[in-house]
Amino acid sequence: MTFSLNLQDTLDQIAHEADALYGQGKVASYIPALAQVAPRQFGMAVAMTDGTCVKTGSADTAFSIQSISKLFTFVLALKLVGDDLWKRLGREPSGAAFNSMVQLESEKGIPRNPFINAGALVVTDILTTRYAHLDIALLGALRRLSDAPELNWDAQTAKSERDTAHRNMAMAYFMKSYGNFVNPPELVLDNYCRQCAIEMSCTQLTQATMFLANNGQDIDRLAHAGEQFLSADAARRVNALLLTCGAYDAAGDLAYRIGLPVKTGVGGGIVAIVPGVGTVAVWGPELDAKGNSVLGVFALERLVQLTGWNHL
Numbered sequence: 001m002t003f004s005l006n007l008q009d010t011l012d013q014i015a016h017e018a019d020a021l022y023g024q025g026k027v028a029s030y031i032p033a034l035a036q037v038a039p040r041q042f043g044m045a046v047a048m049t050d051g052t053c054v055k056t057g058s059a060d061t062a063f064s065i066q067s068i069s070k071l072f073t074f075v076l077a078l079k080l081v082g083d084d085l086w087k088r089l090g091r092e093p094s095g096a097a098f099n100s101m102v103q104l105e106s107e108k109g110i111p112r113n114p115f116i117n118a119g120a121l122v123v124t125d126i127l128t129t130r131y132a133h134l135d136i137a138l139l140g141a142l143r144r145l146s147d148a149p150e151l152n153w154d155a156q157t158a159k160s161e162r163d164t165a166h167r168n169m170a171m172a173y174f175m176k177s178y179g180n181f182v183n184p185p186e187l188v189l190d191n192y193c194r195q196c197a198i199e200m201s202c203t204q205l206t207q208a209t210m211f212l213a214n215n216g217q218d219i220d221r222l223a224h225a226g227e228q229f230l231s232a233d234a235a236r237r238v239n240a241l242l243l244t245c246g247a248y249d250a251a252g253d254l255a256y257r258i259g260l261p262v263k264t265g266v267g268g269g270i271v272a273i274v275p276g277v278g279t280v281a282v283w284g285p286e287l288d289a290k291g292n293s294v295l296g297v298f299a300l301e302r303l304v305q306l307t308g309w310n311h312l
């Protein structure tokens with residue numbers, strides 16, 4: 001897609017406008033380590049399928065990706081077990097909070113989709129069966145995709161979440177009671193808290209998700225030969241799920257305002273996919289009532305308005 005505006009100027013303008021929104025949200029505090037993050041921060045990066053990258057603000061500051069990790073674990077599980085995933089998971093928006101338990105009982109332990117906590121726990125359960133060291137496997141994929149060998153998870157954040165993961169643990173046991181959980185919940189929760197505690201910058205996230213904008217193929221900026229990380233058909237399907245289920249119970253609102261496949265996290269990050277064009281990552285730790293970044297949602301909405309990057 002061609003566009004006449006200067007993308008750097010556009011991002012700088014959005015960062016400037018976003019300044020006015022500080023104070024409208026709150027940093028996540030239910031995970032004690034996240035409550036320590038300074039609220040007034042903002043970063044944004046855009047990576048194009050032609051390999052160029054434009055950024056503004058704190059685009060290179062690493063932050064806790066939290067639920068954005070659910071996108072990556074889901075893709076790993078899809079590569080491993082394919083359509084068998086759907087025996088244990090749905091693919092409908094939940095219309096409920098990311099950590100809600102209410103649907104699990106009426107739907108007999110089958111989570112609505114892979115991007116709410118219950119669904120992500122099932123995905124991590126599947127990966128725990130396959131990988132003795134899931135954190136190493138996941139980091140290996142992310143390091144390769146984002147050309148960032150230094151990527152890691154933060155032990156303090158993982159421990160902080162693990163020590164307070166009562167609700168997620170309850171959901172895991174609940175699903176186990178319905179036969180939809182294979183491994184010991186304690187072991188899966190260890191893995192889950194590590195994946196959520198991975199730290200990445202906006203720039204790294206745009207690179208790590210590029211395969212979703214590029215028919216399943218990664219763009220390796222170092223080797224100049226991209227890996228077919230996922231089939232083009234599977235990438236299209238992942239994008240459909242991100243559009244409908246990627247933002248908890250605000251998925252409909254974000255589809256209305258932004259109209260792109262997105263995944264949000266309570267660390268304040270959001271990734272957005274513009275199929276055929278590129279990827280966008282934004283970060284602002286202050287969250288709205290549904291757990292999505294206030295500045296991040298605003299920035300994506302403005303980007304789509306200013307660039308016309310919306311195929312709907």
Ligand code: GLU
Pocket residue numbers: 065066067068098099117161168196264265266267291
């Ligand atoms: N680690 C967080 C949790 O399980 C992830 C939630 C999120 O980012 O939405 O509560």
